Every structure is written in C-alpha cells, then in structure tokens.
Amino acid sequence: MTAMAPREQQHQVGEISVRMLRAGEGEPLLFLHGAGGWPGWIPFFDKLAAHHEVLVPEHPGFGTLEKAAAIRDIADMAMYYLDFLDGLGAERVHLVGNSLGGWIAAEVAVRNCARLQSLCLISPAGVRVKGVPIGDNFIWSPEEAARNLFHDQAFADRMLAITPTDEEADRLLTNRFMAARLGWQPRWFDPALERWLHRITVPTLVLWGENDKFLPSAYAEPWRERVPDVRVETIVACGHLPHVEKADVTAEKILAFLDGRRA
Amino acid sequence: MKFVCFHLMPYRPLDMAARKQHRSAWVVLPNSLYDPVKGAEEYESYLDQLTYAETLGFDAVGVNEHHQTAYGMMPAPNLIASALIQRTKKVKVAILGRALPLTSNPIWIAEEFAMLDNLSKGRIIAGFVRGIGTEYHATGLNPSFSLERFQEAHDLIVGAWTRPGPFEFEGEHFNFRYVNLWPRPYQTPHPPIWIPSMGSSETIRWAASSERKYPFLVTFSAHELVARYLNLYRDAAKQFGYEASGDQLGWAAPIYVADTDERARVEAKAGIESLFNDYLANPWEMLLPPGYTSLSSMKNTMRVRKALGSRAGKLTIDDLAESGTVVVGSPRTVREKIERMRDLTGFNILVSLLQFGVLSNELTRRNMEMFASEVMPHLKA
Numbered sequence: 001m002t003a004m005a006p007r008e009q010q011h012q013v014g015e016i017s018v019r020m021l022r023a024g025e026g027e028p029l030l031f032l033h034g035a036g037g038w039p040g041w042i043p044f045f046d047k048l049a050a051h052h053e054v055l056v057p058e059h060p061g062f063g064t065l066e067k068a069a070a071i072r073d074i075a076d077m078a079m080y081y082l083d084f085l086d087g088l089g090a091e092r093v094h095l096v097g098n099s100l101g102g103w104i105a106a107e108v109a110v111r112n113c114a115r116l117q118s119l120c121l122i123s124p125a126g127v128r129v130k131g132v133p134i135g136d137n138f139i140w141s142p143e144e145a146a147r148n149l150f151h152d153q154a155f156a157d158r159m160l161a162i163t164p165t166d167e168e169a170d171r172l173l174t175n176r177f178m179a180a181r182l183g184w185q186p187r188w189f190d191p192a193l194e195r196w197l198h199r200i201t202v203p204t205l206v207l208w209g210e211n212d213k214f215l216p217s218a219y220a221e222p223w224r225e226r227v228p229d230v231r232v233e234t235i236v237a238c239g240h241l242p243h244v245e246k247a248d249v250t251a252e253k254i255l256a257f258l259d260g261r262r263a
Numbered sequence: 264m265k266f267v268c269f270h271l272m273p274y275r276p277l278d279m280a281a282r283k284q285h286r287s288a289w290v291v292l293p294n295s296l297y298d299p300v301k302g303a304e305e306y307e308s309y310l311d312q313l314t315y316a317e318t319l320g321f322d323a324v325g326v327n328e329h330h331q332t333a334y335g336m337m338p339a340p341n342l343i344a345s346a347l348i349q350r351t352k353k354v355k356v357a358i359l360g361r362a363l364p365l366t367s368n369p370i371w372i373a374e375e376f377a378m379l380d381n382l383s384k385g386r387i388i389a390g391f392v393r394g395i396g397t398e399y400h401a402t403g404l405n406p407s408f409s410l411e412r413f414q415e416a417h418d419l420i421v422g423a424w425t426r427p428g429p430f431e432f433e434g435e436h437f438n439f440r441y442v443n444l445w446p447r448p449y450q451t452p453h454p455p456i457w458i459p460s461m462g463s464s465e466t467i468r469w470a471a472s473s474e475r476k477y478p479f480l481v482t483f484s485a486h487e488l489v490a491r492y493l494n495l496y497r498d499a500a501k502q503f504g505y506e507a508s509g510d511q512l513g514w515a516a517p518i519y520v521a522d523t524d525e526r527a528r529v530e531a532k533a534g535i536e537s538l539f540n541d542y543l544a545n546p547w548e549m550l551l552p553p554g555y556t557s558l559s560s561m562k563n564t565m566r567v568r569k570a571l572g573s574r575a576g577k578l579t580i581d582d583l584a585e586s587g588t589v590v591v592g593s594p595r596t597v598r599e600k601i602e603r604m605r606d607l608t609g610f611n612i613l614v615s616l617l618q619f620g621v622l623s624n625e626l627t628r629r630n631m632e633m634f635a636s637e638v639m640p641h642l643k644a
Contacts, residue, residue, distance in 0.1 A: 065558055138400070138548065138552060138553070139286075139291070139400060139548050139549060140548065141546060141548060166566070169565070170562050173553070173558070173561060173562060173565065174558060176553040177407070177553040177554050177558055177561075179553070180405065180406060180407050180552065180553035180554045181405070181407040181554060184399075184403075184405040184406065184407065184552075184554075185403045185404060185405045186403075187403070
C-alpha cells in the first residue's frame with residue numbers, strides 16, 4: 001500500500017472553523033481525536049484511507065480556544081458534531097473515535113444516528129464503571145502521562161525525547177484547557193450517557209487495549225451490555241492509544257468490521 | 264500601617280520522611296499521617312497564639328481556607344473565626360479568605376459571614392479567594408469555571424448582604440428563586456471585602472475597579488513581584504479614575520524577628536524551609552490545573568515565572584530572604600525591609616505570618632513578642 005498525501009482544509013460549521021485532513025476514496029470515515037489533541041496524519045489513517053475517504057478534523061477548542069466559547073461541555077460538543085455532520089455533504093459516515101473522541105461519537109449517536117453508517121469506539125471515555133478507578137491524567141507529570149498511555153515503553157521514550165517548540169507547547173496547553181473543560185467533572189464521563197446507549201442503532205465496534213492504564217479495559221463492559229448491535233474486541237499488549245501503538249492491528253479490525261457489515 | 268497576625272495552622276507533627284514519598288502535602292498525602300490527638304493540641308496552640316495577638320496590639324487576626332492538606336488545618340476557617348470571636352474582644356477577625364467558587368451554594372458563605380459579623384458585633388473582614396489550584400483537585404470542581412463562579416458568587420453574596428430580600432438571583436452557575444438573608448450583616452453596608460491573591464492581572468483589575476476598591480493582598484511572592492503587583496493595582500486604580508490608598512494595598516509574608524540577623528536566620532531556618540519545601544511545594548499539575556488561570560496568563564506562567572515552590576531543588580532560607588519572599592532578621596533589618604516596600608508601593612496593610620512550617624510554639628511566641636514590641640510601634644504611625 002502506498003501512503004497518500006492528505007489534503008488540509010479549513011472546515012467551517014457556524015462560527016467555528018477547524019483544521020481537517022482528508023485523503024482516500026470510498027465511503028467516508030470520520031475520525032474524532034482524543035484529549036491529547038489533533039494527531040495530524042498518522043500511519044493508521046493510511047491503512048483506512050486505502051478503503052475509505054478519511055476525514056480527520058480538529059475539535060473546536062483544541063489548538064485554539066478562539067470561537068470555542070459556546071462549547072462548554074460534552075453536550076455542546078455533541079451538538080456541534082451533529083451540525084458538522086449535517087454540513088459535511090455526505091449522506092452518512094462511519095464514525096470512529098478514540099478516548100474523548102469516542103465519547104463524543106457516542107454522545108452524537110445516542111442523540112441521532114441518521115448520519116451514521118457505523119460506529120467504532122476505541123477505548124472511549126464517557127461511561128464510568130464504579131469501583132474501577134481510572135488514571136488521573138490531570139495530576140500526572142508529562143513523564144507519567146507518556147508512560148501510562150503506552151504499554152510498549154518505546155513509544156513513551158520517543159514521546160519524551162521530543163522537546164516541543166514554544167508554539168507546540170502552547171497548543172498542548174490549549175488542548176489541556178479544553179480537555180479539562182469537557183472532562184474534569186464528572187471525571188471523563190457523562191452520567192446520562194449510559195442510560196441512553198440503547199439508542200445507538202448502528203452496528204458498533206468497541207476496541208480496547210488490554211493494558212490501558214488510563215481507562216481500564218473493564219470499562220468495555222457497559223458498552224457490551226447496553227449497546228444493541230455491538231462487538232467488543234481486545235487488543236493485546238496495548239495501552240490507551242491502539243491506533244498509535246498497534247496501528248496495523250487496530251486498522252485491520254476496523255476494516256474487517258466494516259467489511260463484514262457490507263457483506 | 265495596619266498589622267494582621269495571620270495563621271495557616273500547619274500540621275507540624277507530620278512524618279517528613281513519609282511526606283517525601285508523596286508528590287505533595289496536599290490532596291494525595293494519606294490522612295493516616297494525621298494523628299487527631301496531636302492535631303487537637305495543634306489547634307489549641309494556634310488559637311492561643313492568635314488570641315495572644317490581640318494582647319500584643321495587632322489590628323486583626325487572620326485565618327484562611329485550605330482542603331485536604333497538612334499545609335493548613337482549616338478547611339472551614341469560619342469555625343476558627345467563631346472560636347476567635349469568643350476569645351477576643353476588640354481585634355478584627357479576618358478570614359483570608361473563603362474560596363467562593365468551591366461551594367455549590369454561595370448563600371451559605373453570605374450567611375456564615377453575616378452570622379460571624381453579628382456574633383463579633385462587626386469585627387469581621389471577609390476575604391474572597393478563588394482557592395489555590397490544588398483545591399480543584401480536592402473538590403473535583405472544574406477549574407475551567409473557577410473565575411466565572413468566583414465573580415458570580417461574589418455578586419450573589421454582596422447582593423444578599425445589601426439588597427432587600429427576598430430577591431431572585433439568575434446566573435450562569437447559580438440560580439436561586441429566593442435570596443433572603445437572615446441574619447443580615449452587622450456592619451453597614453457589609454463586612455469589608457479583601458482580596459488575597461497571587462497576583463493575576465485579571466484579579467488585580469477586578470479588585471481595583473471603582474465600584475469595588477477592594478483591598479488587595481499579595482501573598483508569598485518575591486519582593487519585586489509584590490512591588491510590581493501592588494503598583495499594577497495602583498495603575499489600574501488610576502485607569503478607573505482614582506488614586507488607590509495604602510489601605511487598599513496589602514502584603515502577606517512570613518516574618519521572623521530575633522535580636523540579631525544571624526540568630527533570626529538560625530531560628531527561622533527549619534520553619535521557613537519546611538513551609539516552602541515540605542508543606543507548600545506542589546508540582547505544577549496540582550498548583551495550576553488547566554483553566555484555573557486564563558490561557559494567556561498560563562502560557563506566560565509556563566514560560567516565565569517558575570511556579571511557587573515547584574522549581575527543581577530545595578529552597579533555602581537564604582534564597583527566600585534574598586528574593587524578599589520572607590522577611591527574616593533583627594528588628595532593624597525587618598523594619599527596613601518593610602519600609603522599603605512601603606516606599607516602593609505605599610502599602611499600608613501588613614499580613615504577617617509569624618508561625619510557619621514546623622516553627623515551635625516557643626519560637627513563635629518570641630517572634631510575635633519581638634515583632635510587636637520592636638517592629639510594629641515604629642511603623643504604626
């Protein structure tokens with residue numbers, strides 16, 4: 001497979017304009033990133049873009065807080081993405097999200113699945129399992145965060161070896177601000193969401209890294225129990241970011257799931 | 264100059280070896296390290312010290328609010344204020360302050376202050392603060408909304424104190440069909456409001472505005488920062504069209520006085536260094552949770568200012584005295600340092616922390632006595 005160069009464009013929804021990468025052809029697949037921020041174009045997307053038109057927007061409030069004042073909580077973010085989907089020009093999309101992005105995707109889906117063809121949640125936040133504490137990413141030092149996000153510490157080592165420029169540091173700080181706005185309290189979940197998971201009427205795949213130290217894999221259970229048409233799969237020897245740490249396996253599982261649905 | 268004898272009420276019997284195994288003396292430090300028998304003795308000693316401050320001629324005694332920490336044993340400072348009211352006759356009782364954003368119902372704060380004001384027949388000074396960053400870990404409150412909640416809670420409390428009730432309060436965070444305070448405050452129109460702060464420019468402008476003119480206290484900062492922030496307040500006042508008086512400008516600092524500079528340094532060393540290195544030190548993730556400050560000032564902070572107590576390596580009493588964060592020395596040295604700040608800023612409220620860290624009762628008492636007899640009289644005029 002050859003890597004393809006994504007196009008970067010500004011995508012406008014109401015007052016808010018965000019960066020979005022797109023590449024590939026086929027049924028559109030929209031990827032929603034996690035609290036760490038917009039990933040840019042990573043190898044995982046190449047795999048998906050061999051079969052789909054892949055769209056990777058940055059969430060409002062990430063990278064810059066400008067114009068994001070109206071996004072005060074996860075419900076606002078869900079409504080924003082419903083607008084986003086209405087304005088995309090595609091009839092329906094495959095919606096994929098990791099962590100915070102998975103949470104947003106689920107909040108969209110419980111509100112309205114009309115624009116969705118399928119849903120794929122990679123270690124999503126949004127639902128709490130009592131008695132199973134999650135990691136406190138807001139108290140972790142940068143070193144702890146890197147170590148706890150990955151199972152294979154070589155990924156953490158690479159992340160820690162990078163010294164961000166002032167501009168990058170500012171963006172990371174901005175992401176942290178927006179992440180706190182959405183996820184500080186209740187910590188990384190919405191008490192209402194679990195009650196409405198039965199409203200997800202599209203085929204759903206839930207993927208979880210078996211060694212996730214931020215959201216333990218036990219957090220897959222409520223999704224398995226309450227989403228009507230759901231398949232849950234574990235990714236072995238993997239932390240919280242399977243699309244980074246196990247990009248090939250994760251992409252293959254998603255493509256197989258989407259393929260199976262078409263057949 | 265007006266003098267406040269301020270206390271943090273640290274838990275001194277802390278096992279420091281155990282403390283060092285944790286990232287902070289706040290929030291994550293296991294409370295198995297708190298011994299209630301020793302803690303009860305601490306409260307008794309500290310109440311005695313603050314009561315003695317009245318005898319020594321201080322204008323006010325001061326307490327404050329912190330949660331889940333060995334740094335200070337006053338999660339509910341109004342309880343201490345109430346005890347102090349019973350033990351004193353004339354001295355003002357300053358709560359510096361209550362953390363307004365942390366409560367779900369700010370009317371409780373208005374009610375408690377009004378009660379204290381009645382109980383003391385008008386001796387209360389009401390400090391309003393945001394609470395330091397760690398409080399947002401301790402309470403779970405979202406720091407993103409801290410400033411909004413502070414300002415809204417302030418409007419609600421001042422409204423409750425001054426507007427005829429019942430009235431309705433309609434806010435973003437707080438909504439009440441009935442606001443109708445019983446009792447109303449003893450002082451008219453309400454207890455003085457002071458704003459202790461570590462110096463955010465937003466807070467300085469807000470406090471200085473002409474409809475508020477709230478005294479602003481800079482806490483625990485290097486000499487040049489204290490001078491800069493107090494002068495920022497002066498400048499802000501000028502922009503609002505008036506000249507700030509010295510009674511609007513306060514400086515809060517740990518102070519230790521002994522016969523000689525050297526003796527003061529030796530006696531204060533363990534107390535000062537434990538205050539900054541063991542009790543106050545916090546990683547920046549705890550001290551500055553995201554959203555607690557504006558993004559622009561956070562960017563600035565991360566680039567320019569080393570967060571208090573979070574820099575690598577231990578602070579020594581010499582570093583802290585050199586930067587003017589603490590004032591330690593003979594009566595003459597201490598007087599000169601205070602006078603220098605007065606020359607630079609015109610400030611007229613000195614909030615002195617005369618017990619700090621592990622400083623013993625005996626040394627605290629000597630410090631208080633010497634400060635009251637050798638420093639205060641020279642500056643009172």
